[in-house]
Amino acid sequence: MTTDFSAETATAAVVDSFARASDPRLRELLSGLVRHLHDFVREVEPTRAEWEQAIAFLTATGQKCDDTRQEFIMLSDVLGVSMLVEEVNDRKEAAATDSTVLGPFHMVASPPRALGDSIDLTGSGEPCLVTGRVVSVDGTPLPGATLDVWQADDHGFYDVQQPDEQPRGNGRGLFTADAEGRFWFRSCVPSPYPIPTDGPVGALLAATGRHPYRPAHVHFIVTAEGHRPVTTHIFVAGSDYLESDAVFAVRESLVQEFTQVDAPERAAACGLPNPFRQARFDIVLQPEPSRSSN
Known part of the structure; x- marks a missing residue:
């Protein structure tokens, strides 16, 4: 990993952190997720408040799930x-x-x-x-x-x-x-x-x-x-x-x-x-x- 984390190096650094994953499919899935998620952040440039709101939304989605309801499936x-x-x-x-x-x-x-x-x-x-x-x-x-x-x-x-x-x-x-x-x-x-x-x-x-x-x-x-x-x-x-x-x-x-x-x-x-x-x-x-x- 690099200690020089920047908008330009962020994606490569995180993808590289998964290089030693023993499951190749897991490595592929996480690497793809990180690439697309980082591209999304660069494209829309969310504010800190917007990102905190997104995390709060996902947290609330999980909290709404129980034995008879799956809010994440609905999402x-x-x-x-x-x-x-x-x-x-x-x-x-x-x-x-x-x-x-x-x-x-x-x-x-x-x-x-x-x-x-x-x-x-x-x-x-x-x-x-x-x-x-x-x-x-x-x-x-x-x-x-x-x-x-x-x-x-x-x-x-x-x-x-x-x-x-x-x-x-x-x-x-x-x-x-x-x-x-x-x-x-x-x-x-x-x-x-x-x-x-x-x-x-x-x-x-x-x-x-x-x-x-x-x-x-x-x-x-x-x-x-x-x-x-x-x-x-x-x-x-x-x-x-x-x-x-x-x-x-x-x-x-x-x-x-x-x-x-x-x-x-x-x-x-x-x-x-x-x-x-x-x-x-x-x-x-x-x-x-x-x-x-x-």
């Missing part, structure tokens, strides 16, 4: 970083289902449920049936695929946000696809909702004139043996905020119709009132790359 989301990470990692075959953000509310384990069960434990929303198949890119069904599903209620709140009003596990379910890769479950049609605005991220959005709303959606994490897992959503066609999602997560391929179905016998067989809404979402997983033996 990453509203800055578009979460989706950018998805983009640079989503090098997939064209047929595979698009990925999107995890979001800040996948904080508890989803309860295992049987195919056809309802994840809407309060029954206050518009009933719907979600169906689909999990297949490989060549169309081969993936029996036994697991689907971790979660969504907000019809008022736009996740169970962890209202522990005194919603039963634990409301809007959540862990399903196993059948022998033909099929899955189906009952729920309520989700509604648009604002991400929480009572913390630093909400203050950031307000200060920049941005709204906090997300379009209506259902989350999925889908896994199957020998295939890459996918974290994705389905978005309700026609929902507000599809063009201005606060976390930039909408992909056209994930927008699905929740069609009204008027079929009394089918409704009765599914345990739903008639009429009801139905969405179909087929999920295509990409095989893991084969490992050639030496």
Whole structure:
């Protein structure tokens, strides 16, 4: 390291300090971070007061995190970083289902449920049936695929946000696809909702004139043996905020119709009132790359 630390020598000195890191990827990540962060400081020339405010903002962001809320994920989301990470990692075959953000509310384990069960434990929303198949890119069904599903209620709140009003596990379910890769479950049609605005991220959005709303959606994490897992959503066609999602997560391929179905016998067989809404979402997983033996 140099003792002659200046605006001209700062970056090289800090990057050099990581030269003996035993993990080459860690060295690459930290060196890149320092270069870009130093370039940012040189470009915008923050005052000491502004830098102290930035540190206070990050401190408050950390202090807002707990077992059921992750403010740093929301910060990453509203800055578009979460989706950018998805983009640079989503090098997939064209047929595979698009990925999107995890979001800040996948904080508890989803309860295992049987195919056809309802994840809407309060029954206050518009009933719907979600169906689909999990297949490989060549169309081969993936029996036994697991689907971790979660969504907000019809008022736009996740169970962890209202522990005194919603039963634990409301809007959540862990399903196993059948022998033909099929899955189906009952729920309520989700509604648009604002991400929480009572913390630093909400203050950031307000200060920049941005709204906090997300379009209506259902989350999925889908896994199957020998295939890459996918974290994705389905978005309700026609929902507000599809063009201005606060976390930039909408992909056209994930927008699905929740069609009204008027079929009394089918409704009765599914345990739903008639009429009801139905969405179909087929999920295509990409095989893991084969490992050639030496």
